Amino acid sequence: MSSLPEGPIEAVVDGFTHGGEGVARVDGKAVFVPGTLPGERVRLEVVDDRKRWARGRLLDVLDPAAERVAPPCPHAHTCGGCDLQHVTPDSQRRLKTRVVTEQLVRLGGLDDPPVADTVAVGPDLGYRTVARMHADEQGRLGFHRAGTNDVVPVAVCPVLTPGAQDVRSAVGDRTGAAEVTVRATSTGDRGAVLHPGPGPLDLPGLDDGATLQLAQPDGSTVTVRGDGTVTERVAGLDFTVDVDGFFQTTTDGAAALVEAVLGVVGDVSGLVAWDLYAGVGLFSLPLARAGATVTAVEGVARAVDHLRDNALRAGLDQSVVADALDVADFVRRRHDAPPDVVVLDPPRTGAGAEVVAELAGHRPGDIVYVACDPAALARDARALAEHHYRLVSAQPFDLFPMTHHVEVVAHFRP
Known part of the structure; x- marks a missing residue:
């Protein structure tokens, strides 16, 4: 396909990607343009012209969509953290529903997938309990400019919870x-992890009781203050996690996912459940409390230690067996009684064809897939379909307002 013309180009945006970019057609070629919305007529400049597609930079919005609004954050046009601040929250959710549906059709090969409307979860601002910030050449903390390693200094981030913003301000x-x-968690726990630069460190003065750690080149951490952990409370259960360990970044969102998973599986009393990519037990503990016998599998040994402690503290240790194993190895080698229910909460890359194939061989009656990337979900949905599992429902949740990210709880049955 020929190269696109240089200089400003007028085009109409008619698509929207799962990465949060509008898609315009110029001379038959798809041009991805951040900051644009379907239906808008825009002036753009091509900044990366490939054989089959191109990337553009928005110059002007000539005919704005009705859903376009002024961003609530002054850094929205430079910071790469939030890419949908120019859209009303309700419209953000409609776009996310559209993206999930399109990915399941295009990549999943599903006709008319049963995708529900995206559900709002918690506030649209002030929801994020954790953030990883970078320092610019002057040492100011901020976030990367979209598509670069350049740091945009951000003293106040409107998507952080007040507690997390307090920690950021205290670190300075x-x-x-x-x-x-x-x-900062809903229990009041606070913490920070510093990754040293090439020069000396000036340790911040955090509040009494806050945890402070220093990251080491080998990936380990040294705890300067506190015990290196924080505790989050979800659905009446406490989950301890390392300060820089993985847990859902919004407390309301974690609770919504737990409720959705339990709602999908129904009565699990006496059933055998596998919680794969279990983390510190966000789904394992509620499943066990509901009456299931749970095998929790997680590849990060430190998270498994926390999972066991969390189960013990909740009085559920007799119902939860936690294994520090690679999920692919577990599903390939496990040959005892098959599970009744499987909860899959894989990383952004998805579970993958190998895990899906081995898991389907166990023929669980219900597979509940918690996805943080619609494209990965769609690829795994296609693989599940090949093994005769059908998608019963897909419920998107807006856990990350002002960004293109969306979480989906998908239910598969044979």
Whole structure:
């Protein structure tokens, strides 16, 4: 396909990608343009022209969509953290429903997939309990400009919870750290992890009781203050996690996912459940409390230690067996009684064809897939269909307002 013309180009946006970009057609070629919406007529400049597609930079919105609004954050046009601040929250959710549906059709090969409307979860601002920030050359903390390693200094981030913003403010700037993770939970726990830069560190003065850690080149951490952990409370259960460990970044969102998973599986009393990619037990513990016998599998050994402690503290340790194993190895080698229910919460890349094939061989009656990437979900849905599992429902949740990210709880049955 020929190269696109240089200089400003007028085009109409008619698509929207799962990465949050509008799609215009110029001379038959798809041009991805961040910051645009379907139906808008825009002036753009091509900045990356490939054989089959191109990427453009928005110059002007000539005919704006009715859903376009002024971003609530002054850094929205430069910071790469939030890419949908120019859209009303309700419209953001409609776009996310559209994206999930399109991915299941295009990549999943499903006709008319049963996708529900995206559900709002918690506030549209002030929801994020944890953030990883980077330091610019002057030591000021901020976030990367979209598509670059350039740092946009951000003193106040409107998507952080007040507690997380307090930690960011307490850490301040010019600590000598190259990166800083800040965290604050619903239980009142606070913490920060500093990744040292090439020079000396000036340790911040955090509140009494806050955890402070230093990351080491080998991936380990040294705890300077506290015990290196924080505790989050979801659905009446406490989950301890490392300050920089993985857990859902919104408390309301974690609760919504737990409720959705339990709602899909129904009565699990006496059933055998596998919780794969279990983390610190967000789904394992509620399943066990509901009466299931749970095998929780997680590849990060430190998370498994926390999962066991979390189950013990909740009085559920007799119902939860936690294994520090690679999920692919577990499903391939497990040959005892098959599970009745499987909960899959894989990383952004998805479970993958190998895990799906081995899992389907066990023929569980219900597979509940918690997806953080619609494209990965769609690929795994196609693989499940090949093994005679059908998609019963797909419920998107807006856990990350102001961004293109969407979480989906999908239910598959044979």
